[in-house]
Amino acid sequence: MPITGIDLVPASLLIDTHAPLDVLQAMADYRIRTVTQVLENIAYRAEAGCDTVVLADFSKLLVIPLRDGCDLMDVIGRRLRAQVKA
Template structure:
């Protein structure tokens, strides 16, 4: 998962850096949305882990 994050951030930064050469804002926006989705997904994963731990504690 860390490699996905690094690749996505790298791609976004490169697209922003060469934005004038790309001529396509759609690519930048797509990569930016992927970048923003990462912390959202991490938050969902964290909530899943917390939920499992709380259910396990309640079952004891």
Template sequence: MNRYAPLSGIDAIPAALLIDTQAPLDVLQTMADYRIRTVTQVLENIAFRAEIGCDTVVLADFSRLLAIPLRDGCDLLEVIGKRLRAQASASASA
């Protein structure tokens, strides 16, 4: 696994926003948790409102806005998963 992995939602070359795949697992988990919980909080706030307009343009923009931190959180979880699988494989080989 490369030391720095680009976020998957960005197609720019070279990528400017990267994940340090060698960062401590607890730091990676904290960053993933923060992004996913932020999206969850916003969606819960919307879900429990009594009246929300249904302008499709606004909803499309809003969904794109929420997809960014959610995708970032998933990218971080993917790095965590790869690291944990590598650790488990190394332990099984030893």
């Protein structure tokens, strides 16, 4: 499955929807926790002297692994729902 946000054909970044659930979960966890750690570091800094352009660019950078993590969680959800129906 192509990662969300990449509209090129053929897509070069893909999620293996048949990978084991624990592998998919581990990769989603890694991506989401990494973004969380960076955001916590920014939020709890004593000085946040960054201009709007830097923050906007930084936000765009963090969206990539966060969206990847959400895509992985979506695949996990679909797989779990399919197991329940079977």
